[in-house]
Amino acid sequence: MGSRASFPLVPISSDRVFIVTGANTGIGYEIAKWCAMMGATVILACRSEDRARKAMETMQEEFKTEKSKGTKGLTENLNLAIEFMKLDLASFQSVVEFCEEFKKSGRLLHVLFCNAGLGSGPHIKQSGDGLEMMMQVNYLSHFIIIAKFQSIMRQSGPDCRIILMSSKAHKFVKFDVTIMNYTGTAEKFSGLDYYGRSKLYQIMQTLAMSRRLKDTNITINCMHPGVVETECFRKLDSCILNCHIEFSRRCGTLRTPLEGATTGIDLATNPKRTGVSGHYWIDCEIVMSTTTSRYEGKQETLWKATFPFIEQYLTETDIADLERE
Numbered sequence: 154m155g156s157r158a159s160f161p162l163v164p165i166s167s168d169r170v171f172i173v174t175g176a177n178t179g180i181g182y183e184i185a186k187w188c189a190m191m192g193a194t195v196i197l198a199c200r201s202e203d204r205a206r207k208a209m210e211t212m213q214e215e216f217k218t219e220k221s222k223g224t225k226g227l228t229e230n231l232n233l234a235i236e237f238m239k240l241d242l243a244s245f246q247s248v249v250e251f252c253e254e255f256k257k258s259g260r261l262l263h264v265l266f267c268n269a270g271l272g273s274g275p276h277i278k279q280s281g282d283g284l285e286m287m288m289q290v291n292y293l294s295h296f297i298i299i300a301k302f303q304s305i306m307r308q309s310g311p312d313c314r315i316i317l318m319s320s321k322a323h324k325f326v327k328f329d330v331t332i333m334n335y336t337g338t339a340e341k342f343s344g345l346d347y348y349g350r351s352k353l354y355q356i357m358q359t360l361a362m363s364r365r366l367k368d369t370n371i372t373i374n375c376m377h378p379g380v381v382e383t384e385c386f387r388k389l390d391s392c393i394l395n396c397h398i399e400f401s402r403r404c405g406t407l408r409t410p411l412e413g414a415t416t417g418i419d420l421a422t423n424p425k426r427t428g429v430s431g432h433y434w435i436d437c438e439i440v441m442s443t444t445t446s447r448y449e450g451k452q453e454t455l456w457k458a459t460f461p462f463i464e465q466y467l468t469e470t471d472i473a474d475l476e477r478e
């Protein structure tokens with residue numbers, strides 16, 4: 154039994170530009186495909202061009218199959234408006250180049266879906282920038298992208314949306330910004346703990362940003378997709394998590410990527426979500442995240458603690474845009 158939630162198929166103009174990070178597989182693939190099938194122009198921001206182009210071919214085929222089934226509400230266009238852009242979230246340089254390339258194109262941006270994410274097993278992985286990998290890929294790099302696209306989104310007209318893919322894993326971790334970047338011994342590192350931390354930061358960022366975006370044309374929300382059978386788990390070597398997944402599989406609660414994507418597609422496209430901001434969603438419903446994540450003082454502590462890691466990649470204008478209320 155997967156998710157019982159569903160999303161309406163609504164017509165979307167191809168003038169509306171969506172970016173989905175990590176859209177070549179898993180949940181992001183389904184989000185990108187269904188948003189494009191409703192008519193949006195969707196940019197797949199991925200680290201591997203090869204994997205992204207293969208995914209785009211499959212999307213076009215699946216679109217044709219869906220049309221041949223007579224599914225109502227799909228775009229009238231013959232092909233999906235999907236594009237690839239290179240983005241490696243494990244490299245701040247790549248993140249900056251991605252943002253600059255998009256800015257140079259002069260395009261508007263209506264939906265930014267920060268989906269890409271990484272889990273890890275018990276072994277610490279460090280990025281080329283010298284930071285714990287999950288904090289950088291899941292949280293910091295997306296933070297930079299959100300900062301750099303603020304001005305474009307503010308000028309992109311009504312109903313612009315930012316969505317962050319978080320996780321229920323945020324519930325099982327402590328908030329302590331002094332150890333944001335893991336500096337302990339390799340033996341003591343817990344991949345699950347640091348995964349959960351990165352997902353907690355994403356919720357706290359959503360809530361902190363929503364205050365700053367109040368009364369603007371941009372909303373920001375975050376979500377948990379459920380336990381979804383994707384490549385995310387195939388790459389893990391965590392015994393506890395693998396048991397949890399096997400248990401979910403046997404109980405029939407493991408979700409397909411489309412079931413996991415449903416809330417995200419709904420948040421990105423459903424007209425009912427216009428103007429709704431600053432919430433954590435599961436199964437297309439607003440749910441309370443943990444007390445810690447909702448504590449404004451801690452969100453602002455995290456906000457301040459985040460800058461030393463990324464400020465060298467932000468311009469003064471980026472920072473001013475972020476802080477603009």
Ligand SMILES: NC(=O)c1ccc[n+]([C@@H]2O[C@H](COP(=O)([O-])OP(=O)(O)OC[C@H]3O[C@@H](n4cnc5c(N)ncnc54)[C@H](OP(=O)(O)O)[C@@H]3O)[C@@H](O)[C@H]2O)c1
Pocket residue numbers: 174175176177178179180181198199200201204240241242243244268269270271272290318319320321377378379380381382383384385386
């Ligand atoms: N699956 C679940 O049960 C579950 C539960 C809660 C939350 N989530 C979250 O859902 C999101 C999507 O995960 P998924 O389950 O669909 O996993 P997935 O199948 O492994 O997809 C993850 C995507 O992120 C991309 N990615 C990883 N590292 C990247 C990097 N350095 N730069 C750019 N892209 C990168 C991957 O690209 P490559 O193909 O190149 O690796 C892939 O496209 C993640 O944020 C995950 O934390 C998943």
